Amino acid sequence: MAIENGLVAGMPFQAARWIGGEITPQIVILHDTASGLTPDSAARYLRDNDRGVSVHFVIEHDGSVVQQVPVNRRANHAGRSSYHGRENCNDFSIGIEIVNPGRMMPYNDAKAQTWYGEVFAISMRGIQEVATPEHGHGLWMPYTGAQIDTVIDLLQALFNGVQTLRDITTHWYVSPGRKTDPNPLFPLEQVRSIIFGREDPRDVEANASVVAGRDDHVRITTPGDSLNLRRWPSFNPNVIAAIPHDTIVPVLRRGEFAGHEWLCVRYGGHEGWIVSRHAVPVFRKEHSR
Numbered sequence: 379m380a381i382e383n384g385l386v387a388g389m390p391f392q393a394a395r396w397i398g399g400e401i402t403p404q405i406v407i408l409h410d411t412a413s414g415l416t417p418d419s420a421a422r423y424l425r426d427n428d429r430g431v432s433v434h435f436v437i438e439h440d441g442s443v444v445q446q447v448p449v450n451r452r453a454n455h456a457g458r459s460s461y462h463g464r465e466n467c468n469d470f471s472i473g474i475e476i477v478n479p480g481r482m483m484p485y486n487d488a489k490a491q492t493w494y495g496e497v498f499a500i501s502m503r504g505i506q507e508v509a510t511p512e513h514g515h516g517l518w519m520p521y522t523g524a525q526i527d528t529v530i531d532l533l534q535a536l537f538n539g540v541q542t543l544r545d546i547t548t549h550w551y552v553s554p555g556r557k558t559d560p561n562p563l564f565p566l567e568q569v570r571s572i573i574f575g576r577e578d579p580r581d582v583e584a585n586a587s588v589v590a591g592r593d594d595h596v597r598i599t600t601p602g603d604s605l606n607l608r609r610w611p612s613f614n615p616n617v618i619a620a621i622p623h624d625t626i627v628p629v630l631r632r633g634e635f636a637g638h639e640w641l642c643v644r645y646g647g648h649e650g651w652i653v654s655r656h657a658v659p660v661f662r663k664e665h666s667r
């Protein structure tokens with residue numbers, strides 16, 4: 379699945395009514411629809427409603443997927459939200475809605491009822507009673523294997539095709555106390571480890587210390603023509619740009635990973651990591667010249 383002009387090649391695209399301005403996506407936010415399972419019911423609502431709601435992708439109960447907003451345009455899926463101190467996640471995220479009924483309550487010993495009144499047999503649907511600090515208590519329907527497969531394929535396409543993406547998160551994480559989707563049965567850790575392997579951005583976040591000064595700059599001093607800028611601080615295939623020798627770049631964060639000191643820097647519209655041994659500090663006078 380390649381991405382061209384914000385659209386996933388080969389995927390059905392049905393334009394949403396609410397498509398916002400251009401964005402640079404940095405995170406993917408996973409949701410569920412808290413709706414009935416009838417094909418196209420949630421997708422139709424998300425495509426055309428009077429409440430200004432929209433989302434980039436909708437994954438049906440059978441695993442089929444439709445795109446409704448180009449990935450480089452804003453959709454209105456997260457509402458009031460914040461990710462690592464940055465507010466209004468719609469401005470920098472791609473939203474994926476997965477069809478699922480959301481929290482259910484006991485109807486009788488054998489059945490569970492959704493918030494909109496639909497009743498499901500617990501044993502038929504594999505419904506489980508789970509409580510977590512983030513979700514509270516409820517009965518929840520597992521996502522189908524086909525849905526999880528589609529989530530993984532789609533995330534792989536997005537992380538290959540959108541160089542600025544850094545993390546996968548959930549609506550409950552960016553809107554704590556207000557949202558509980560996706561539900562606690564979503565295999566978030568497994569999905570993250572498939573997409574990121576051992577370079578989980580959360581580990582990077584935990585190991586990277588924040589840079590003190592605003593004026594922290596370095597000059598690239600590589601023995602070759604250029605130094606690789608990498609999406610994560612590792613030497614695996616993750617190069618997003620090449621910084622020419624002698625370029626001065628601002629440092630955003632520093633950290634030690636696998637025995638090397640790395641710097642997170644900004645270059646040419648990208649944020650990424652370089653090994654610090656090919657960078658020397660520069661002083662204010664030099665770079666503000």
Ligand SMILES: [Zn+2]
Nearest residue numbers: 409410549559
């Ligand atoms: Zn949501």
